[in-house]
Amino acid sequence: MTANFSIDPAVAWAAVLARSTRFEGALFYGVNTTGVYCRPSCPSRRPKPENARFFSSTEEAERAGYRACLRCRPAETSRPHELVRRARELLDGGLEEPLTLASLGEALDVSPAHLQRTFKRVTGLTPHEYVQAARRASIRERLRTGQDLTRATYDAGFGSSSRVYEQTKALFGMTPGRFRRGGEGVSAGYGVTDCTLGKLILAASEQGVCFVAMGDSEEALEDELRRELPYAALSRADGAIAEYLAAAVSFIDGRSQTPDSPLDLRGTEFQLLVWKFLKSIRYGTTTTYREVARAIGRPRASRAVAQACATNPVALFVPCHRVVRSDDSPGGYRWGVSRKKALLDREDKGQAPEKVVGG
Numbered sequence: 001m002t003a004n005f006s007i008d009p010a011v012a013w014a015a016v017l018a019r020s021t022r023f024e025g026a027l028f029y030g031v032n033t034t035g036v037y038c039r040p041s042c043p044s045r046r047p048k049p050e051n052a053r054f055f056s057s058t059e060e061a062e063r064a065g066y067r068a069c070l071r072c073r074p075a076e077t078s079r080p081h082e083l084v085r086r087a088r089e090l091l092d093g094g095l096e097e098p099l100t101l102a103s104l105g106e107a108l109d110v111s112p113a114h115l116q117r118t119f120k121r122v123t124g125l126t127p128h129e130y131v132q133a134a135r136r137a138s139i140r141e142r143l144r145t146g147q148d149l150t151r152a153t154y155d156a157g158f159g160s161s162s163r164v165y166e167q168t169k170a171l172f173g174m175t176p177g178r179f180r181r182g183g184e185g186v187s188a189g190y191g192v193t194d195c196t197l198g199k200l201i202l203a204a205s206e207q208g209v210c211f212v213a214m215g216d217s218e219e220a221l222e223d224e225l226r227r228e229l230p231y232a233a234l235s236r237a238d239g240a241i242a243e244y245l246a247a248a249v250s251f252i253d254g255r256s257q258t259p260d261s262p263l264d265l266r267g268t269e270f271q272l273l274v275w276k277f278l279k280s281i282r283y284g285t286t287t288t289y290r291e292v293a294r295a296i297g298r299p300r301a302s303r304a305v306a307q308a309c310a311t312n313p314v315a316l317f318v319p320c321h322r323v324v325r326s327d328d329s330p331g332g333y334r335w336g337v338s339r340k341k342a343l344l345d346r347e348d349k350g351q352a353p354e355k356v357v358g359g
Contacts, residue, residue, distance in 0.1 A: 009326070012054045015040045025081040026300075028055045028074050030066040037061040042072035080118050083108060087119055091131055101127060121300070133270070189237025190225060191245050192218045195252045197339045201225060202248055203234065204241045208262030212248060212314045214335040228313065248316050254346040257283040258319050265314065270298075274308035281322045284347045288326045310334055322347075 014020075016029050019041045030037040030053040037055065038044060055061040058068070058075045068075040086108055090099060104127060105112040119127050188210055190203035195214075201221035203211040211228055215221045225234065238245065247259035258279075265275060273296050281287055287295075289302040289309070298304070309320040310332060321343045325331040333340035 009054065012040075013049060013052065016052065017046060019043070026056060028058060028061050029053065030055060030061055030064065035066055036069050037066035037074060038069040039072045039074045042069055042074075044069065044071055080121070083110065083115070084119055087115065087127065088130070091127060125298075187233040187235075188229065189235050189240050190222075191236065191238035191241050192221060193238070193245050193249060195249045197252055197335075197342060200245070200248060200252070202241060202245050203229075204244055205264045207264035209244055209314050209317055210264040210266070212316055214315070214339055251316055252343070254349070259317055261317060263314055263317055265318075267308075267311070267313075270301075270304060271308045271311065274305055275312060275318045278309070278312070278318050278320055278323065281319060286322050286324050286328075286344065289323055289331070290326055292323055306331070 012027055012029070015027060021041045027040055028037050029040065029047075031047040032051040032053060033047065037058070053064070055064070055066075061074075062068075087104060090104060090107060099107070101112045101116060105115045108115065110118075116126060119125070119130070125133065188203045188205045190201060190211070192199060192201045194200070197214055198216050199214065199218055199221055201211070201213050201215075201218075201224070202209060203225055211225055213221050213224050215224070244259075244261055247256070247261055250256040251259055265272060267275065274292065277292055277296055289305045290299075292305045293299055293301045296305075305323070309323055312318050312320045312334070315321070315334065321333060321340045323331070324344075330337050330340050330344065
């Protein structure tokens with residue numbers, strides 16, 4: 001029984017045995033001996049555990065070479081997912097003046113309570129939370145492409161600039177105007193050094209470490225930093241940030257635990273929530289994307305958690321390498337799986353040195 005998705009394999013197999021509809025649209029199983037994939041609720045005879053393989057989507061199953069079952073027809077959209085699809089279309093079309101839950105239910109011919117439960121079960125968000133997330137994504141993209149603040153505010157459905165400024169930290173990590181200019185006005189010193197995993201670049205503002213990356217080329221790392229903050233005032237300052245660099249290298253080399261340095265984090269509300277939790281994962285231990293999603297109150301947001309890990313701007317200081325897949329395989333890593341494995345192997349040796357305090 002193999003797994004290629006975020007639901008615990010034991011839970012998935014129990015759902016298959018029970019012909020459960022609990023994970024309808026989010027869980028499918030393939031049978032190695034027949035090459036067919038089904039819904040968990042399929043009335044077909046159950047395979048042996050060693051012949052079952054799990055998937056989170058029909059596309060994933062078909063890419064693996066399985067064909068859809070003719071009895072349960074898993075490729076056909078389920079009623080809950082069709083309801084949510086129609087609801088999202090209506091919500092996406094009304095961000096400026098969003099529908100109320102009651103009017104949305106009326107438009108879809110379902111009760112508001114049923115719609116709320118179904119939407120939350122399928123997406124991990126309530127309709128209201130979905131609209132707020134879509135608005136935040138919309139204004140960030142509008143400002144990033146140069147649209148002026150007033151126009152972007154109203155086009156994204158915020159109604160007034162004051163409401164945007166109320167949510168400044170969650171939305172941008174800086175003022176909206178500064179975000180629009182790609183970090184213009186932000187000053188950061190950076191340095192590059194060698195470590196056992198290649199080259200390391202680190203940048204810090206007055207608030208703390210704001211960017212860390214690993215690679216094989218100093219030039220490529222500097223380019224990556226400039227893409228992260230294209231209009232920030234960046235200057236080479238190895239000496240000024242020497243303590244931060246030393247803390248990062250000491251951790252990479254296995255001589256210390258996670259550096260306890262001040263950070264200057266900028267991200268969405270969801271990203272900041274994930275990154276805050278990652279800092280609580282103890283040295284020498286790992287957790288899964290699914291467990292992180294549960295811990296932050298978003299149990300169906302495993303993929304969003306993985307994306308937040310992938311966009312973590314201060315790796316090592318926020319230890320995203322301690323999050324692995326449910327089958328204990330390392331999963332992805334922005335700077336290469338080999339580096340992730342090396343970090344985990346060093347922690348797994350049971351070293352427990354004192355924390356390094358930078359700056």
